[in-house]
Amino acid sequence: NSPSLRLFGIYSDPRRDNRRHTASVVYSIHLDLMDDDNNGRQQQHPVAADDVKEVKRMRISDIEKYDYFSDHKTILLDYR
Numbered sequence: 001n002s003p004s005l006r007l008f009g010i011y012s013d014p015r016r017d018n019r020r021h022t023a024s025v026v027y028s029i030h031l032d033l034m035d036d037d038n039n040g041r042q043q044q045h046p047v048a049a050d051d052v053k054e055v056k057r058m059r060i061s062d063i064e065k066y067d068y069f070s071d072h073k074t075i076l077l078d079y080r
Contacts, residue, residue: 004029007026008027008078008079009075010024011074011075012024013071024075026075031046060076
């Protein structure tokens with residue numbers, strides 16, 4: 001089974017980025033993140049690309065403990 005992307009939302013509030021008006025299309029995906037499945041199969045791990053510096057895994061309950069760029073905290077809280 002390959003994971004499937006699901007459209008989560010579109011964020012386009014003109015105040016979301018004070019540098020310019022941008023829109024973000026946000027998808028969600030479920031990945032099994034085990035290091036070794038003991039069957040010789042490769043696991044899928046998210047990788048930073050484009051304008052993303054890094055990918056971090058966190059508990060949903062910890063969202064409010066961190067600082068985020070623009071409206072990324074809003075997006076994560078909406079997902080919660």
